[in-house]
Amino acid sequence: MLELRPNCECCDRDLPPDSADARICSFECSFCAACAQNVLAGFCPNCGGNLVARPVRPAHLLQRAPASTRRVLKAEGCAKRAA
Ligand SMILES: [Zn+2]
Numbered sequence: 317m318l319e320l321r322p323n324c325e326c327c328d329r330d331l332p333p334d335s336a337d338a339r340i341c342s343f344e345c346s347f348c349a350a351c352a353q354n355v356l357a358g359f360c361p362n363c364g365g366n367l368v369a370r371p372v373r374p375a376h377l378l379q380r381a382p383a384s385t386r387r388v389l390k391a392e393g394c395a396k397r398a399a
């Protein structure tokens with residue numbers, strides 16, 4: 317099951333499970349759209365893979381399949397990547 321992390325790893329902005337601004341890599345590193353586009357140029361700073369829009373989990377399934385509550389944050393922040 318996809319881990320729906322609650323925040324952006326770069327700026328710590330909240331990313332609720334129904335957020336249209338969430339971006340995710342194949343390892344489930346999660347970022348907001350602004351960081352993914354403006355800072356990371358579309359690539360995950362951890363694994364180098366591409367970031368795509370995170371699918372929204374329908375609200376009625378969140379009870380059975382809750383989103384992650386474990387906040388992951390890069391302590392050093394995210395360096396701007398050359399596009
Ligand atoms: Zn962010």
Ligand SMILES: [Zn+2]
Pocket residue numbers: 341342343344345360361362363364365
């Ligand atoms: Zn990654």
